[in-house]
Amino acid sequence: MAQLAQQLIAPIAQISDQRQKSEAYKGALHQILESGQLDACKEFVNHMLTDEVPLVISRQLLLLFAQGIAKLPDATHVAVATAALDRLQPRLVSFEDSVVLLREHLAEVLERQEQWSKAAQVLSGIDLESGSRAVEPSYKLSKNIKIAMLYLEDDDSVNAEMYIKKAAALISGCKDEGLELQYKTCYARILDAKRRFLEAALRYYELSSVRPSPGSAVQLDESDLVTALRSAMLCTILAPAGPQRSRMLAALYKDERSARLGDLFPFLQKVYLERILDRAEVEAFAKQLKPHQVAQVGGSSGGTVLDRAVVQHNLAAASRLYDNIGTDQLGGLLGVSAEAAEAIAADMVAEGRMAGSIDQVDQLIYFGPKVEVGALMRWDDSIRAACAKVGELVDAVTALGLTGGAAAAAR
Numbered sequence: 001m002a003q004l005a006q007q008l009i010a011p012i013a014q015i016s017d018q019r020q021k022s023e024a025y026k027g028a029l030h031q032i033l034e035s036g037q038l039d040a041c042k043e044f045v046n047h048m049l050t051d052e053v054p055l056v057i058s059r060q061l062l063l064l065f066a067q068g069i070a071k072l073p074d075a076t077h078v079a080v081a082t083a084a085l086d087r088l089q090p091r092l093v094s095f096e097d098s099v100v101l102l103r104e105h106l107a108e109v110l111e112r113q114e115q116w117s118k119a120a121q122v123l124s125g126i127d128l129e130s131g132s133r134a135v136e137p138s139y140k141l142s143k144n145i146k147i148a149m150l151y152l153e154d155d156d157s158v159n160a161e162m163y164i165k166k167a168a169a170l171i172s173g174c175k176d177e178g179l180e181l182q183y184k185t186c187y188a189r190i191l192d193a194k195r196r197f198l199e200a201a202l203r204y205y206e207l208s209s210v211r212p213s214p215g216s217a218v219q220l221d222e223s224d225l226v227t228a229l230r231s232a233m234l235c236t237i238l239a240p241a242g243p244q245r246s247r248m249l250a251a252l253y254k255d256e257r258s259a260r261l262g263d264l265f266p267f268l269q270k271v272y273l274e275r276i277l278d279r280a281e282v283e284a285f286a287k288q289l290k291p292h293q294v295a296q297v298g299g300s301s302g303g304t305v306l307d308r309a310v311v312q313h314n315l316a317a318a319s320r321l322y323d324n325i326g327t328d329q330l331g332g333l334l335g336v337s338a339e340a341a342e343a344i345a346a347d348m349v350a351e352g353r354m355a356g357s358i359d360q361v362d363q364l365i366y367f368g369p370k371v372e373v374g375a376l377m378r379w380d381d382s383i384r385a386a387c388a389k390v391g392e393l394v395d396a397v398t399a400l401g402l403t404g405g406a407a408a409a410a411r
Contacts, residue, residue, distance in 0.1 A: 005032055005043035013052055022057050029061060033068045041069070041080045045087050059095060062088070066101040074109050081106040085125075096133055100126055111150065120150035120159070138179065141170040145182050152186065155292060157193035164190055177218045181210065185228075192231065193292055195305060197239040201248055204232035208257075229257055233268050237285070238293060238305055241312040242353030264288065274317045276333070282310050311336060312353075315344060319354055319367040327363045338363070 008028035015021040032040045044065065048058040069080050081102050088095050088102070103122050110119035124147050128140045144167040151160035164186055171183050188203035208228035212218040233252055239245045252258050253272040259265050267285050270277060286294060286306055294304045303311075311334050318325065318333060325333075331341040345365050348354040356367045 004035060004037060005040040005047070008032065009044070009047050018054065018057065022060065025053075025057065025061050026064065029065060029068065033065075033072070036072055036076055038076060038079050038083070041065075042083050042087075045084050049087060049091065055094065059098070062095055062098040063101065066098045066105070069102075070105045074113065077109050078106065081109075089125075092127070096127070096130060107150075114153075116150045116153035117156060117159075120147045120154075123147050123150070124163070137170050137173055138176060141167055141174055141179055141183075144170070145179065145186055148186050148190070149182070152189050152193065155193060157190055160186070161190050161194070177212055177216050181207075181218060181220075184210075188228075188231070192235055195238075195292070195295075197235040198244055198248065201232045201235035201239060204228045204235060205248070205251065208232060226257075226261070229255075230261060230264060233258065233261070233264055234289065234293065237268065237271055238289075238309045240309070240353065241316045241348065242351070271313060274313075274320050276314050276317045277310055279335075282306065311344060312348065315341075315348065316354055319356060322367060324364050324366045327365060330365060341365075 005028075008031055009025075012021060012024040012028065015024055029044060032044050045062070047053065048062050048065075053061075065084070069077055069084075072080060085099065085102055085106070088099050092099055103126050107119040107122045110116075110122060123143060126143060128135055128143060144163045148160040148163040148167065151157075151163070164183070167183055167186075171180065174180055174183075184203060184207055188200050188207060191197075191200035191203060205228075208225050210220065210225070210228075212220060229252075232248075236245060236248045236252060239248070249268070249272040252268060258268065264285075267277075267281060270281070289306065292305075294306050296304055314334050315330070318330065327338040327342045330345070331338040334341050334344070336344070342358060342360075342363075342365070345354070345356065346358060349356050349358070354367075356365060358365050
């Protein structure tokens with residue numbers, strides 16, 4: 001109770017010697033922390049902020065207080081730290097070191113309790129651009145990365161991206177391989193969460209091939225590299241069909257490590273070889289995906305992210321099998337309506353991800369390079385010129401008096 005703190009603190013006010021006063025406060029703080037009483041801790045902080053306590057003593061004691069509450073049970077720690085921050089934040093300039101320590105320890109507790117966003121918010125309250133204390137670039141970088149990773153645990157890619165962009169401005173001067181690896185991992189996960197799958201796949205694949213430099217303190221577990229490779233494969237399969245995706249598929253297919261992922265490699269192989277995927281295979285693959293990778297999407301095809309990727313893949317595969325196909329037949333092949341099949345094909349052709357053209361009158365889709373009108377006209381001109389030459393030859397033969405069989409042969 002607050003009464004305990006008052007009983008311990010009241011006699012100290014009578015001490016005039018600053019050193020003795022400081023030691024007496026330390027003893028009182030120790031007993032208060034040992035009691036683990038929330039009200040007593042609050043009362044101690046309140047007293048430290050009064051005019052009765054010189055600033056030089058209150059700064060020292062509140063720093064010890066911030067260190068000491070880390071030993072309290074998690075529930076008590078959260079309550080005490082939250083109350084202390086409410087009182088200290090308005091006087092941040094005077095007690096910045098204590099506030100930073102309180103926030104760091106509180107974030108650790110919240111992280112253990114899997115309150116990811118709350119932990120991120122607590123850490124984001126640290127003033128990394130403070131002018132009253134020197135802040136190392138590596139410290140700023142580590143905190144921005146940590147905040148981004150905490151937000152990602154709650155699938156909050158918007159806030160995560162905001163902090164990873166702050167980290168991006170600092171990463172060029174980083175010489176810590178561990179921080180660089182955390183940054184790259186976090187950035188890849190953000191791209192994945194924002195469904196920028198091709199970019200995420202490139203980042204994941206790069207991470208799967210990371211090897212620390214000799215003498216580095218960074219220790220990589222083989223399972224982490226396998227996880228990165230698996231993520232690269234998943235994101236590549238989910239990426240929009242097109243030349244860049246094909247190149248990424250080729251790199252993964254030819255990587256000997258991919259074949260060891262027996263539950264995923266057969267599906268990747270079929271995608272790489274541009275074979276049409278059936279529903280059973282797609283459903284089995286879907287079980288390996290994360291929630292954001294099977295989320296609903298808008299657009300012409302609708303459905304989920306996976307549905308869109310499969311439809312586009314099957315359309316690209318069909319373009320290898322057919323010279324042309326009716327929109328009705330294509331819709332049946334893709335499992336969508338004729339209108340949706342035409343719209344998907346139009347998008348892919350317009351974006352340069354598939355060569356072809358659409359005849360909306362006859363409801364046909366032609367695959368392959370489109371013949372230019374100019375080329376057709378040149379072809380017509382060539383035929384016309386050849387016919388003219390033949391006509392000239394016939395006239396010349398007639399003028400020479402060669403008729404009958406010779407003229408007929410010329411004709």
